[in-house]
Amino acid sequence: MIDSTHSVQVDLGPRSYQISIGTRILDRVGSVVGSCCPTQHAVVVTDENVEQPHAMNVAKSLQETGVQTDLVVLPSGESTKSIEVAEQLWKKCLEVEVNRKSIIVAVGGGVIGDLAGFIAATYARGLRFLQIPTTLLAQVDSSVGGKVGINLPDAKNMVGAFWQPAGVLIDTATLDTLPAREYRAGLAEVVKYGVILDEEFFEYLERTERDINQRKPSVLIDIVERSCQLKAKIVSEDEREESGLRVVLNYGHTFAHALESVTGYRELLHGEAVSIGMLCASRLAEHLGRFDHASTERQAALLQNLGLPVAVPQVDHANILKAFRSDKKSEGNNLRFVLPSRIGKVELVEHIDPQDALGALGN
Numbered sequence: 001m002i003d004s005t006h007s008v009q010v011d012l013g014p015r016s017y018q019i020s021i022g023t024r025i026l027d028r029v030g031s032v033v034g035s036c037c038p039t040q041h042a043v044v045v046t047d048e049n050v051e052q053p054h055a056m057n058v059a060k061s062l063q064e065t066g067v068q069t070d071l072v073v074l075p076s077g078e079s080t081k082s083i084e085v086a087e088q089l090w091k092k093c094l095e096v097e098v099n100r101k102s103i104i105v106a107v108g109g110g111v112i113g114d115l116a117g118f119i120a121a122t123y124a125r126g127l128r129f130l131q132i133p134t135t136l137l138a139q140v141d142s143s144v145g146g147k148v149g150i151n152l153p154d155a156k157n158m159v160g161a162f163w164q165p166a167g168v169l170i171d172t173a174t175l176d177t178l179p180a181r182e183y184r185a186g187l188a189e190v191v192k193y194g195v196i197l198d199e200e201f202f203e204y205l206e207r208t209e210r211d212i213n214q215r216k217p218s219v220l221i222d223i224v225e226r227s228c229q230l231k232a233k234i235v236s237e238d239e240r241e242e243s244g245l246r247v248v249l250n251y252g253h254t255f256a257h258a259l260e261s262v263t264g265y266r267e268l269l270h271g272e273a274v275s276i277g278m279l280c281a282s283r284l285a286e287h288l289g290r291f292d293h294a295s296t297e298r299q300a301a302l303l304q305n306l307g308l309p310v311a312v313p314q315v316d317h318a319n320i321l322k323a324f325r326s327d328k329k330s331e332g333n334n335l336r337f338v339l340p341s342r343i344g345k346v347e348l349v350e351h352i353d354p355q356d357a358l359g360a361l362g363n
């Protein structure tokens with residue numbers, strides 16, 4: 001695609017695409033578009049924290065290559081992933097005369113990527129779109145794999161689609177402006193890949209904790225590239241989460257979603273909840289004799305050294321149980337959890353006793 005530092009292919013037959021990863025490459029977005037989704041018109045969607053300088057750099061690069069560019073700047077935060085904002089965007093597409101050959105370019109974190117991708121999936125029965133993720137969480141997780149969507153008032157990510165991007169452009173230098181707490185939250189998903197799929201990567205993260213905390217550019221490229229390779233492989237083999245393979249990406253997430261939900265989505269960032277949730281899942285696996293205590297401790301040490309929380313906040317167990325039952329992976333009373341059997345391997349385990357699951361909260 002371009003002479004970016006690194007690239008990862010997501011193999012999905014006719015829906016295949018490339019993830020280009022490098023440092024200070026936003027000025028090359030015009031040439032990326034030229035090769036993955038040639039167009040004369042782009043709508044760049046971003047939020048107020050990302051507009052300057054990142055989205056402006058993207059828009060400038062597109063304009064320099066002759067692409068007519070409309071920029072839409074939205075408020076930041078999860079509440080932007082709503083029906084109301086989606087409607088505003090559909091109307092905006094009408095106003096700026098988006099046609100089937102136009103493209104949508106998402107420049108931002110997971111909120112912008114999910115929302116703009118959903119607009120691409122739905123407007124005019126589907127437009128091509130480019131993901132330019134600017135949070136660590138979006139670079140290692142949400143921009144890859146085609147899950148797009150918005151929230152209903154009482155149900156997160158409930159309306160959406162599988163709609164693959166035409167390409168993903170990751171500039172790790174955009175992380176320079178990311179607040180520390182958001183950066184650390186993204187690291188939880190990076191650790192997740194080590195635990196679920198790759199013991200060597202987990203060991204690499206242990207060895208490079210210091211450089212990761214200092215956001216050393218070469219280490220950022222390494223962790224983003226390896227995470228994208230691992231996610232790309234899973235998505236290529238189970239695009240629509242049908243065979244049971246993609247579900248491993250939800251390690252720690254059943255606990256995390258329940259903790260986020262009962263704390264009203266105010267106390268914990270998603271990655272922070274995932275950090276705590278992975279340790280709950282490890283303790284549950286230990287309790288069931290599937291995992292050893294030393295490996296739980298190893299995960300806790302790594303997560304803590306990366307500045308992530310590991311302690312479960314005070315929560316009401318009845319509400320947690322309700323949240324477990326409404327998890328997308330559960331089927332009625334059959335509680336299902338992704339549990340580790342060793343560092344580098346997890347399995348989906350069915351029919352978990354609710355008391356065992358609650359016991360893993362440890363409070």
Ligand code: NAD
Nearest residue numbers: 047049076109110111112134135137138142147174177178
């Ligand atoms: P986010 O998009 O809200 O971004 C976090 C904050 O960082 C926001 O305030 C944003 O304005 C700011 N920001 C983004 N990039 C910045 C930068 N470079 N410099 C300064 N500030 C910057 O949150 P997120 O954690 O990226 O994404 C969370 C969303 O992703 C949730 O809605 C979640 O449901 C979704 N998600 C989707 C998938 C998927 O597969 N589609 C996977 C995981 C999470």
Ligand code: GLY
Nearest residue numbers: 141145147246249
């Ligand atoms: N973040 C989970 C998935 O993409 O399937």
